[in-house]
Amino acid sequence: MFLELILALTIIILAFVYWNGKYNERYWRKRGVKFYKKNKVLGVFWDFLTKDKSLSEHLHNIYKQYPNEPAIAFGTLLTPSLYIRDVTNIQYVLTTNFNAFSHRGLEANENDLLANNILFMNGKKWQLVRKSMTPLFTSTKLKSMYYIMEKSAQDFVGYLKENPNLKKGNTFNNLSTFCSAAICGAVFGVTTESIFNSPFLKMSQNALKQTFARTFNFTIASLSIPLFKLLNISLFKEFEPFFIGAIKQTLRQRESENVKKHDFADMCLSIQSKGTLKDSESGVELEPTDELLAAQAFFFFLAGVEPTASAMFATLVELGRHPETLQRLHNEIDEAFEMNDNKLSFDVVVGMKYLDMAMSESMRLHPPVGFLTRMCVEDTVLPVGNIKVSKGTKIFTPIFEIHHDPKYYPDPESFKPERFLRENQNSISDVLYQAFGKGNRICIGQRYAQLQAKTGLIYLLRNFTIKTHITKEGIKYKKDQIALRLANVDVEFVPRT
Ligand code: HEM
Ligand SMILES: *[C@@H]1O[C@H](CO)[C@@H](O)[C@H](O)[C@H]1NC(C)=O
Ligand SMILES: *[C@@H]1O[C@H](CO)[C@@H](O)[C@H](O)[C@H]1NC(C)=O
Ligand SMILES: *[C@@H]1O[C@H](CO)[C@@H](O)[C@H](O)[C@H]1NC(C)=O
Ligand SMILES: CC(=O)N[C@H]1CO[C@H](CO)[C@@H](O)[C@@H]1O
Numbered sequence: 410m411f412l413e414l415i416l417a418l419t420i421i422i423l424a425f426v427y428w429n430g431k432y433n434e435r436y437w438r439k440r441g442v443k444f445y446k447k448n449k450v451l452g453v454f455w456d457f458l459t460k461d462k463s464l465s466e467h468l469h470n471i472y473k474q475y476p477n478e479p480a481i482a483f484g485t486l487l488t489p490s491l492y493i494r495d496v497t498n499i500q501y502v503l504t505t506n507f508n509a510f511s512h513r514g515l516e517a518n519e520n521d522l523l524a525n526n527i528l529f530m531n532g533k534k535w536q537l538v539r540k541s542m543t544p545l546f547t548s549t550k551l552k553s554m555y556y557i558m559e560k561s562a563q564d565f566v567g568y569l570k571e572n573p574n575l576k577k578g579n580t581f582n583n584l585s586t587f588c589s590a591a592i593c594g595a596v597f598g599v600t601t602e603s604i605f606n607s608p609f610l611k612m613s614q615n616a617l618k619q620t621f622a623r624t625f626n627f628t629i630a631s632l633s634i635p636l637f638k639l640l641n642i643s644l645f646k647e648f649e650p651f652f653i654g655a656i657k658q659t660l661r662q663r664e665s666e667n668v669k670k671h672d673f674a675d676m677c678l679s680i681q682s683k684g685t686l687k688d689s690e691s692g693v694e695l696e697p698t699d700e701l702l703a704a705q706a707f708f709f710f711l712a713g714v715e716p717t718a719s720a721m722f723a724t725l726v727e728l729g730r731h732p733e734t735l736q737r738l739h740n741e742i743d744e745a746f747e748m749n750d751n752k753l754s755f756d757v758v759v760g761m762k763y764l765d766m767a768m769s770e771s772m773r774l775h776p777p778v779g780f781l782t783r784m785c786v787e788d789t790v791l792p793v794g795n796i797k798v799s800k801g802t803k804i805f806t807p808i809f810e811i812h813h814d815p816k817y818y819p820d821p822e823s824f825k826p827e828r829f830l831r832e833n834q835n836s837i838s839d840v841l842y843q844a845f846g847k848g849n850r851i852c853i854g855q856r857y858a859q860l861q862a863k864t865g866l867i868y869l870l871r872n873f874t875i876k877t878h879i880t881k882e883g884i885k886y887k888k889d890q891i892a893l894r895l896a897n898v899d900v901e902f903v904p905r906t
Pocket of ligand 2: 566746872
């Protein structure tokens with residue numbers, strides 16, 4: 410009986426795989442689009458599941474394999490998926506025809522409370538929440554957050570000095586500690602006595618661990634929304650008790666204290682005091698519950714830690730390999746301290762040009778997020794190649810590949826901050842730099858992340874110089890579905906004399 414069941418199931422699966430592969434191939438042949446045949450059912454996701462590489466690197470292989478195609482299709486079960494190569498088409502999807510591609514291609518299940526955040530939201534709800542969170546990232550707000558970040562950076566340097574054994578080995582982890590402390594303090598107004606012992610840090614380090622179950626759940630989320638819904642998969646359930654609890658506690662405490670700190674908690678209270686969020690045009694309404702606000706905070710927190718630490722790490726790795734750049738940056742930083750009586754401000758940090766160039770170039774070479782996704786919500790036609798795209802089609806657009814294409818960045822593998830000199834900027838058109846995405850769904854935390862990363866880098870480089878150690882196997886990227894994080898390499902902090 411059991412054996413027969415297994416046999417029947419195997420036959421059904423094989424029949425589905427055969428039929429689905431044919432179906433996907435035919436679907437795209439009719440539209441005149443080249444189809445990635447290596448796995449006709451799961452496309453690059455098959456490569457991702459079976460190889461020790463980031464998903465981005467598999468997309469990169471397709472990019473190189475089809476140099477003359479405006480777009481390449483691949484199988485993702487029943488969802489048609491299109492990987493767009495041509496820059497005009499990319500611009501069409503991300504900006505020109507945003508209305509047809511306003512969806513990220515992910516949707517959260519209802520009971521997964523912390524996934525109910527801007528990244529996963531779509532349509533009018535996305536618009537309502539994005540609009541209500543935008544005031545957190547104005548220059549005035551960032552200015553008031555700067556001093557809290559600076560304090561975290563100083564504490565971090567002190568911590569490294571007191572614990573010499575930490576100056577080498579798993580530096581990424583230690584950078585994520587700084588990021589966690591900075592965002593907890595700056596955005597949530599949570600400052601504990603020792604920033605290195607905070608429960609938030611423990612949670613973020615746990616959340617950063619890649620386990621099989623997480624990879625599996627997230628792969629289903631990006632492969633097929635219907636299947637994701639059917640299996641009722643949750644992504645962040647395990648963090649609910651701690652995180653929602655922490656946000657509730659912060660909000661209630663702030664309410665009772667009745668002091669203004671102009672941070673996330675204050676903004677939440679002000680949103681809640683105004684009541685239901687409404688879109689007058691469509692009549693869509695959304696209640697700003699503690700849970701909804703906690704979900705936004707949760708994603709801000711994850712984003713403030715993982716990709717921000719990746720950007721800092723990539724910058725340090727490149728600086729350690731390029732002594733002249735490092736020296737120039739040391740000079741810029743030392744001068745800034747000397748000209749400002751050892752007391753930096755938001756304006757001084759934002760005005761440091763060479764730091765900005767070095768970071769931009771590091772994020773060009775190693776963008777912490779390697780590609781973007783969208784889903785088509787209105788039938789349309791991509792201008793280059795005249796490709797018909799139907800509602801429901803999942804779209805992937807390259808970041809890493811554009812950043813490494815010699816057509817756009819001559820000698821793309823070399824680290825050259827000078828590419829980002831103002832006078833050279835004209836050659837880098839807007840679509841060609843996408844470390845923070847593009848269009849209406851561009852990273853809401855871009856300026857925040859840059860400020861936090863720069864503040865950390867400034868204090869680290871004021872007190873230390875850098876040595877980059879690459880292992881025998883050579884630099885590579887960690888296996889990850891979204892992130893591009895450097896592996897097989899570490900950075901050592903050497904005290905400056
Ligand atoms: C260096 C660090 C960071 C990098 C490289 C980064 C990169 C990105 C990218 C590539 C996207 C997708 C944009 C698109 O689809 O066009 C994104 C979206 C987003 N990021 Fe970031 N991010 C960083 C830090 C942050 C921080 C610190 C926050 C919050 C405090 C944040 C909040 C968000 C949100 C809410 C979205 C979704 C926006 C939407 O769908 O409307 N990110 N980020
Ligand atoms: C790091 O450098 C800053 C700026 O010169 C200095 O004020 C600070 O004392 C140094 N930190 C430590 C822990 O030595
Ligand atoms: C999904 O699972 C949750 C428990 O994790 C449950 O509360 C909810 O009712 C389920 N939803 C559906 C539609 O089955
Ligand atoms: C994956 O999804 C299942 C089904 O909702 C859930 O029970 C499980 O906890 C999830 N795993 C992780 C690591 O989130
Ligand atoms: C606070 C923190 O994350 N510290 C870590 C720094 O890296 C070392 C490994 O070299 C860890 O042992 C520390 O826990």
